[in-house]
Amino acid sequence: MKIAVLPGDGIGPEVVREALKVLEVVEKKTGKTFEKVFGHIGGDAIDKFGEPLPEETKKICLEADAIFLGSVGGPKWDDLPPEKRPEIGGLLALRKMLNLYANIRPIKVYRSLVHVSPLKEKVIGSGVDLVTVRELSYGVYYGQPRGLDEEKGFDTMIYDRKTVERIARTAFEIAKNRRKKVTSVDKANVLYSSMLWRKVVNEVAREYPDVELTHMYVDNAAMQLILKPSQFDVILTTNMFGDILSDESAALPGSLGLLPSASFGDKNLYEPAGGSAPDIAGKNIANPIAQILSLAMMLEHSFGMVEEARKIERAVELVIEEGYRTRDIAEDPEKAVSTSQMGDLICKKLEEIW
Numbered sequence: 293m294k295i296a297v298l299p300g301d302g303i304g305p306e307v308v309r310e311a312l313k314v315l316e317v318v319e320k321k322t323g324k325t326f327e328k329v330f331g332h333i334g335g336d337a338i339d340k341f342g343e344p345l346p347e348e349t350k351k352i353c354l355e356a357d358a359i360f361l362g363s364v365g366g367p368k369w370d371d372l373p374p375e376k377r378p379e380i381g382g383l384l385a386l387r388k389m390l391n392l393y394a395n396i397r398p399i400k401v402y403r404s405l406v407h408v409s410p411l412k413e414k415v416i417g418s419g420v421d422l423v424t425v426r427e428l429s430y431g432v433y434y435g436q437p438r439g440l441d442e443e444k445g446f447d448t449m450i451y452d453r454k455t456v457e458r459i460a461r462t463a464f465e466i467a468k469n470r471r472k473k474v475t476s477v478d479k480a481n482v483l484y485s486s487m488l489w490r491k492v493v494n495e496v497a498r499e500y501p502d503v504e505l506t507h508m509y510v511d512n513a514a515m516q517l518i519l520k521p522s523q524f525d526v527i528l529t530t531n532m533f534g535d536i537l538s539d540e541s542a543a544l545p546g547s548l549g550l551l552p553s554a555s556f557g558d559k560n561l562y563e564p565a566g567g568s569a570p571d572i573a574g575k576n577i578a579n580p581i582a583q584i585l586s587l588a589m590m591l592e593h594s595f596g597m598v599e600e601a602r603k604i605e606r607a608v609e610l611v612i613e614e615g616y617r618t619r620d621i622a623e624d625p626e627k628a629v630s631t632s633q634m635g636d637l638i639c640k641k642l643e644e645i646w
């Protein structure tokens with residue numbers, strides 16, 4: 293079992309370190325060992341190799357059974373030409389190389405964190421448990437032509453039937469094992485690509501008569517997420533809308549630092565939904581939970597270790613229930629625990645409940 297570990301930039305290395313401690317506990321308890329091969333991506337790779345996705349990193353990823361990524365980007369590399377930047381030349385190029393078409397971002401609001409949410413308890417306390425299924429390999433992120441000069445910048449949003457069918461099936465399959473509701477989010481009142489999206493999603497829905505499908509325009513969806521988040525089960529959407537709505541959904545539990553993700557394709561990749569958080573990097577204050585929950589998703593989806601994944605999730609929940617908080621979710625920042633303390637607490641709890 294080989295894992296490519298790409299810590300990346302900003303808080304990436306800090307939170308990946310904590311997740312790997314959790315993996316060590318899993319190894320100790322199960323007697324299974326994972327081979328971890330470290331690689332460079334993003335700004336970290338630019339500084340070392342002069343490019344955001346070096347050949348060596350590609351090789352490490354292609355030879356691994358799963359890829360475990362921190363995050364990329366930061367102000368230091370923001371002025372590079374677009375294709376050389378950590379985000380486009382690093383992360384998006386890697387996603388394309390691995391054909392990562394489905395990005396799954398589950399959101400759960402912990403009962404003991406209800407008061408951390410900026411929303412009123414009557415909105416958030418009614419139970420929020422949703423998952424965003426974001427198309428990750430097409431759309432405006434990759435459509436051609438695109439270009440930039442002094443006078444004009446332009447992108448192309450394209451979806452074809454095959455791509456929409458594939459991501460729609462992923463969403464319906466996930467919904468089948470949940471509350472059986474898919475909300476497809478598009479902008480079909482304006483965008484041609486959304487008109488095709490809606491038509492094809494309707495066609496795929498016929499294969500899943502037990503799953504209820506509704507369509508929602510993205511502007512309304514952005515509002516409904518805040519107004520009545522409990523109405524959502526599975527949100528099926530495009531690359532860019534999914535990027536925006538998943539960050540928005542992180543505000544429901546109160547922090548991006550709680551939101552993990554899994555991306556499925558030729559190989560699967562696991563990374564937090566949030567970024568490299570340059571504003572808090574290097575201070576040992578970032579929340580490692582998103583990275584730790586991404587590890588749980590990796591164990592479940594790439595290595596069939598479902599029980600182990602549930603145990604990690606349970607350990608996270610218990611540590612939160614006991615009142616431990618990193619700064620992003622702490623009522624009193626004075627009492628917040630550090631990144632490494634949170635990692636240690638989760639490891640200790642995992643050992644206890646194993």
Ligand SMILES: NC(=O)c1ccc[n+]([C@@H]2O[C@H](COP(=O)([O-])OP(=O)(O)OC[C@H]3O[C@@H](n4cnc5c(N)ncnc54)[C@H](O)[C@@H]3O)[C@@H](O)[C@H]2O)c1
Nearest residue numbers: 363364365366379548549566567568569571572578579620
């Ligand atoms: N997948 C990725 O690698 C990824 C995702 C998003 C943004 N980025 C990059 O990250 C850089 C910063 O972008 P941004 O500031 O818009 O987004 P960001 O997600 O890095 O940060 C947004 C806010 O959330 C907070 N935050 C994020 N993760 C946190 C954590 N684990 N614990 C506590 N707080 C956390 C940050 O402190 C910040 O206030 C940019 O270069 C951007 O391109 C990378």
Ligand SMILES: CC(C)[C@H](C(=O)O)[C@@H](O)C(=O)O
Nearest residue numbers: 365379380383384535565567
């Ligand atoms: C860094 C950026 C390219 C990336 C995206 O937009 O997909 C990020 O925001 C994310 O959500 O993973």
Ligand SMILES: [Mg+2]
Nearest residue numbers: 535536539565
């Ligand atoms: Mg994003």
